[in-house]
Every structure is written in C-alpha cells, then in structure tokens.
Amino acid sequence: xxxxxxxxxxxxxxxxxxxxxxxxxxxxxxxxxxxxxxxxxxxxxxxxxxxxxxxxxxxxxxxxxxxxxxxxxxxxxxxxxxxxxxxxxxxxxxxxxxxxxxxxxxxxxxxxxxxxxxxxxxxxxxxxxxxxxxxxxxxxxxxxxxxxxxxxxxxxxxxxxxxxxxxxxxxxxxxxxxxxxxxxxxxxxxxxx
Amino acid sequence: xxxxxxxxxxxxxxxxxxxxxxxxxxxxxxxxxxxxxxxxxxxxxxxxxxxxxxxxxxxxxxxxxxxxxxxxxxxxxxxxxxxxxxxxxxxxxxxxxxxxxxxxxxxxxxxxxxxxxxxxxxxxxxxxxxxxxxxxxxxxxxxxxxxxxxxxxxxxxxxxxxxxxxxxxxxxxxxxxxxxxxxxxxxxxxxxx
Numbered sequence: 001x002x003x004x005x006x007x008x009x010x011x012x013x014x015x016x017x018x019x020x021x022x023x024x025x026x027x028x029x030x031x032x033x034x035x036x037x038x039x040x041x042x043x044x045x046x047x048x049x050x051x052x053x054x055x056x057x058x059x060x061x062x063x064x065x066x067x068x069x070x071x072x073x074x075x076x077x078x079x080x081x082x083x084x085x086x087x088x089x090x091x092x093x094x095x096x097x098x099x100x101x102x103x104x105x106x107x108x109x110x111x112x113x114x115x116x117x118x119x120x121x122x123x124x125x126x127x128x129x130x131x132x133x134x135x136x137x138x139x140x141x142x143x144x145x146x147x148x149x150x151x152x153x154x155x156x157x158x159x160x161x162x163x164x165x166x167x168x169x170x171x172x173x174x175x176x177x178x179x180x181x182x183x184x185x186x187x188x189x190x191x192x193x
Numbered sequence: 194x195x196x197x198x199x200x201x202x203x204x205x206x207x208x209x210x211x212x213x214x215x216x217x218x219x220x221x222x223x224x225x226x227x228x229x230x231x232x233x234x235x236x237x238x239x240x241x242x243x244x245x246x247x248x249x250x251x252x253x254x255x256x257x258x259x260x261x262x263x264x265x266x267x268x269x270x271x272x273x274x275x276x277x278x279x280x281x282x283x284x285x286x287x288x289x290x291x292x293x294x295x296x297x298x299x300x301x302x303x304x305x306x307x308x309x310x311x312x313x314x315x316x317x318x319x320x321x322x323x324x325x326x327x328x329x330x331x332x333x334x335x336x337x338x339x340x341x342x343x344x345x346x347x348x349x350x351x352x353x354x355x356x357x358x359x360x361x362x363x364x365x366x367x368x369x370x371x372x373x374x375x376x377x378x379x380x381x382x383x384x385x386x
Binding site: 004005009011014040078079082083103116128129134144154157164165170171180186187 | 194195196197198199200201202203204205206207208210226227228229230231232233234235236237238239241260262265268269270271272273274275276277282287288293296302304308309310316318320321322323325327329330331332333334335336337338340341343345346347348350353355356357358359360361362363364365366367368369370371372373374375376377378379380381382383384
C-alpha cells in the first residue's frame with residue numbers, strides 16, 4: 001500500500017556541493033543541495049538558490065561560480081556552509097579551506113574538495129522564492145591522486161569519498177557498495193531475437 | 194595537485210529515477226540521471242531528456258509524468274530502461290513492473306518503486322540536444338511500510354534502499370553509513386560570541 005504525502009520538495013538521495021562565488025580575493029561559499037547536470041553538449045549544470053541568498057547576489061555580479069564536491073571528512077564544514085550566511089562571516093576561513101586560482105573564471109575552486117567545476121551562467125529562471133541558475137561547465141579539475149584515467153576522466157570514487165544527502169531524514173551518507181555497472185547490466189534483459 | 198579534465202557533464206554522485214510518461218493504459222518508462230529538485234514552494238523538479246527521446250514526445254502530449262525511485266534490487270531493470278527505447282519495446286512489461294493509478298495525473302506510478310512523485314510540466318528549456326523540463330510536484334507517494342512519520346513524511350531510507358550513479362565510472366552504488374546530521378552538525382563550527 002502507498003501513503004500519500006502531498007506535494008513535497010524531496011528526491012532521495014541527492015548530491016551536495018560547495019558553490020564558491022565572488023572573486024579570488026573575496027570569495028563566498030554556500031552549500032547547495034538543489035544541483036544537477038541538465039545538458040551534455042555543451043555541459044550545463046543547474047543550481048538553485050533562495051532569492052535572498054548572498055551567493056546569488058555575488059553570482060549575478062560576475063556571472064560565474066565554481067562547484068566543489070566535498071569528501072565525507074568535511075561533512076561538518078559542508079553543513080556549516082548551508083546554515084550560516086556569508087553576510088555574517090567569512091565561511092571559507094571559518095572552515096579552513098583554501099581557495100585556488102581557477103583557469104577560466106575569477107571565482108576560486110577549493111583545494112580540499114577533490115572534484116571541481118568552473119561554471120559560467122547562461123540563464124536564470126525565477127521559481128517562486130528560488131532562482132534556478134543554468135551555467136555552462138567550462139572546465140573540470142580533479143585531484144591528480146584521485147584520477148584513474150586522464151583521457152576518460154574516470155576517477156577513483158572511493159578516494160573522492162563524496163556524500164549524498166537524504167532530505168526527508170536530513171542525513172549525510174557516504175557511498176556504499178557497487179550494485180551494478182551502468183549502460184551494461186541492463187543488456188541482460190534485452191529480448192533475444 | 195589538480196588535473197584539468199576540460200569541460201565534462203558529470204557531477205558525482207547523482208540520483209537515478211524511473212520516469213513514467215503517457216497514459217495509464219499506454220505508459221512508457223525511461224531512466225533519468227539528469228534530475229533534481231529546483232524549487233521548494235511550490236516544489237518543482239527538473240529532468241532533462243535528449244530531444245529525440247520517445248518519452249519527451251509523450252510528455253509533450255500530456256504535460257505530465259511520474260518520477261519513481263527504484264530500490265537497488267531493481268538495478269538491472271533501471272539500467273535496461275536507459276538503454277532501450279520505448280519505441281522498440283514495452284519496457285514496463287519487460288521489467289515486470291506494475292503501473293498504479295496516480296491521484297492527479299494520468300501517467301501511472303510504479304508499485305515496485307517505493308517513492309513516487311506526480312508531476313505537471315510548467316516550463317521547457319532547450320539546451321542543445323537536451324530539453325530541461327521543469328515540473329511542479331503535485332503529489333508524493335511512499336510505500337506505507339517505508340514511512341516513519343506520516344506528518345513530516347520522513348522515510349526509512351534503509352528500507353527504500355535507493356541507488357546513486359557515479360557517472361565518471363558508470364557505477365550504481367547503494368547508500369553507505371551515515372556521517373552526519375543535516376542542519377545540525379555545522380552548528381559546532383559557529384563562532385562563540
């Protein structure tokens with residue numbers, strides 16, 4: 001039997017990322033759970049921010065931001081950047097992370113996050129109190145020691161150790177065991193001719 | 194040291210969902226990895242489909258679809274629905290899932306998926322070969338035996354047993370251990386006044 005919950009804003013689970021806006025000298029950071037890839041060629045990421053967020057103001061000024069995937073050891077820091085405003089504190093200093101120069105944008109990437117996207121905004125969509133920013137991913141970085149193959153860009157996910165967030169119960173989880181290979185295991189269900 | 198990978202369309206990890214379009218009598222199913230919540234009030238989900246997808250054609254006809262979260266035991270079925278077209282086969286029958294009547298839309302939800310969203314399209318955005326569909330979530334269902342609290346809608350994530358997909362290495366993973374509590378653990382980093 002199914003229970004009806006009414007309209008809810010949750011999918012389970014979803015990624016969490018640290019979005020860095022502003023300039024290299026004056027960056028700001030915010031935790032974003034409303035994030036996903038929305039197109040592939042060119043690659044486009046979508047992030048949503050509340051319209052009163054300080055990060056939104058900074059992104060609108062420059063049209064740029066970076067997306068940084070934290071490891072589970074930075075769970076507390078990730079949570080902190082979602083509950084404190086950059087108007088009140090220098091959060092990157094507070095969490096002791098290190099801004100690094102990006103290649104193509106002025107907003108820095110974060111050294112302590114193993115996977116980083118440089119993004120340029122191409123479109124903004126108002127959705128009630130939220131603003132969906134669509135941004136072209138113009139460069140991707142990964143820690144060299146987490147890279148398996150520099151041609152395909154495949155990474156050692158165990159070393160990256162990313163988290164997902166389970167919204168309905170407010171839990172950060174690490175990844176568990178592999179249960180299947182994508183674009184592969186489904187072939188066993190194809191009908192034989 | 195960081196390695197530059199160039200523009201890539203990957204965030205890690207991300208959710209996977211089974212999107213059901215069409216009518217109750219003639220539904221179609223497709224696996225979607227480009228999916229995320231984009232707004233909260235009202236709740237809006239974004240999914241992206243390639244512009245040649247059969248599901249896109251069906252969604253454009255009705256303006257509706259359901260989003261269904263599969264458990265890890267349906268990993269093979271999930272993969273299958275991403276690599277075969279509904280133009281060539283009745284995939285819901287192929288994977289032996291059961292369409293159930295939705296409450297507010299004509300596209301069914303899937304009995305075998307523990308968590309289900311009913312969605313009505315509000316906007317469509319072209320992004321190269323991809324189409325981003327923004328849809329209001331008008332109803333949510335969960336298996337009663339996975340529900341912890343019917344008021345808050347909190348669910349037993351272990352019983353739901355959802356997967357995430359790690360794009361750069363094409364792996365389906367289950368959830369691992371809890372590493373933190375959201376909107377809570379970060380408070381320990383707040384500066385004392």
